[in-house]
Amino acid sequence: MILVGILGVIALAILAIVLVVILVINLIKPGPTGPGGIPGGPSTSEQRPTAQPADCPDVQTIVIPGTLESSATDDPYNPTANPNSLMLKVSRPLGEQFPSSRADVYTVPYVAQFRNPTNLADRQVDYNVSRAQGNARAKSKMTEVNRRCPLTGFVLMGFSQGAVIAGDIASDIGNGRGPVAQDLVLGVGLIADGRRQKGEANDVGPSPNGVGAEIALGGFGTLVPGIAMTGARAGGFGDIKDRTYAICASGDLICDSPTVLNPLDAIGKIAGALNNPVHALYNTTRYWDDDGASATRWMHGWARSVIDKAPRPKHN
Numbered sequence: 001m002i003l004v005g006i007l008g009v010i011a012l013a014i015l016a017i018v019l020v021v022i023l024v025i026n027l028i029k030p031g032p033t034g035p036g037g038i039p040g041g042p043s044t045s046e047q048r049p050t051a052q053p054a055d056c057p058d059v060q061t062i063v064i065p066g067t068l069e070s071s072a073t074d075d076p077y078n079p080t081a082n083p084n085s086l087m088l089k090v091s092r093p094l095g096e097q098f099p100s101s102r103a104d105v106y107t108v109p110y111v112a113q114f115r116n117p118t119n120l121a122d123r124q125v126d127y128n129v130s131r132a133q134g135n136a137r138a139k140s141k142m143t144e145v146n147r148r149c150p151l152t153g154f155v156l157m158g159f160s161q162g163a164v165i166a167g168d169i170a171s172d173i174g175n176g177r178g179p180v181a182q183d184l185v186l187g188v189g190l191i192a193d194g195r196r197q198k199g200e201a202n203d204v205g206p207s208p209n210g211v212g213a214e215i216a217l218g219g220f221g222t223l224v225p226g227i228a229m230t231g232a233r234a235g236g237f238g239d240i241k242d243r244t245y246a247i248c249a250s251g252d253l254i255c256d257s258p259t260v261l262n263p264l265d266a267i268g269k270i271a272g273a274l275n276n277p278v279h280a281l282y283n284t285t286r287y288w289d290d291d292g293a294s295a296t297r298w299m300h301g302w303a304r305s306v307i308d309k310a311p312r313p314k315h316n
Contacts, residue, residue: 044181048150051314056149057104059186059310061303062138063091064108066160066192072133074109076141081109086159086191089283089296094303103155103307106141110134112161115226126226127161134165142169143179151313153186155306157299160254160279163193164214167233167244174238187306188237188244189299191282196255200236201246204298205290208248210256217257245302247295249288252278 064070069085079085087107095105110133113124138156145152158166170188172178190201196212210216218231237244248255253276278287282295290298 044183051316052149052151054315055101056145056152056313056315057101058312059098059103059153059155059307060142060145060149061091061094061103061105061155061157061307062108062142062166063087063105064110064134064138064156064158064162064166065112066158066162067112067114067130069159069162070108070110070112070134072109072111074107076106076109079107079109081112086282086296087157087162090157090300090303093300094307097304098307104145108134108138108141108162108165110137114161117226128226128228131161131165134162135168138165138169139179146180146184151311153184153310154180155187155189155303156185157189157303158193159191159282161194163190163255164195164212166190167193167195167237170240170244171233171235171237174240174244175235176238182239185240185243186310187303188240189247189302190245191247191295191299192252192255192279193246193248194254195230195233196246196248197232197236200233201241201244204245204247205288206250207246208250208252208256210258212255213253213257215257247282247288247298249278249282249295251287252276254279 065079065082065085065087069082069087070079071081074081079088079091091105091107094103098105111125111130112134113130114127115124116122142154145154156166156170158164166188167190169178170185173180173182173185176182188201190196194212195214197215198207198209198211214229215232217229246255250256281287283297285292285294288295293301
């Protein structure tokens, strides 16, 4: 019996030692690998290789269309869900002007809908669901490219709901929460951003004093089912504010909203604003122009310049 007791004590001592060793190993081992392949988050310039695979583009352009301008099954390299999509007037010429080795132009396919809860006949997908899908798919593409092509730079662009998504991702990146490192973001272009705050980005051309609808309605949060009004972005655009540009036409309730008192009434107006002339005609100079350039023309020129000036990484 004494021998059994001694053996039991020894066994317990060995178990204790094993547990301590396991605890120490877990305390000193690296944290979870982030999108850049470096423990804890995206890679920094000091941690990257000096060259990348030959099929990697120098620049990955991420384009996010607005409400009713995409679909979850659309072709990201030949989008046809809405031939009149505003962002096609920017992305299509970019794809024609640059070889894919220089700039890969990817249009995020997502449901792109906004159900109006004040209209019982509206069978669209809730805004929350649509926005979340667009955000997840855009980030997934960026993460995929960054893992395989660690030296590739990124340009993000979006319109309306797409601008909210692109702006949210840019905010995450600028505040150290994003899928890629801040220095890899070459530029962000937003047209009619629903979370716009004047002065938070570089305001292009005439800039109204209102705020994005999600900020105007931010105090109501999730009061309206399916439409969470998220308010201002935490930290704004952080360290990439200098590379973020915003366009908003005066009177466009999506990005130029007044103070709101009745959320249900406001949601109905915002749903209607998606099709009003001010919001729908950024490809003309009728409601917004910068030295004679429409919003789409300005955005295209800006994106082309950013791509022209982008670094040219070495390839293996």
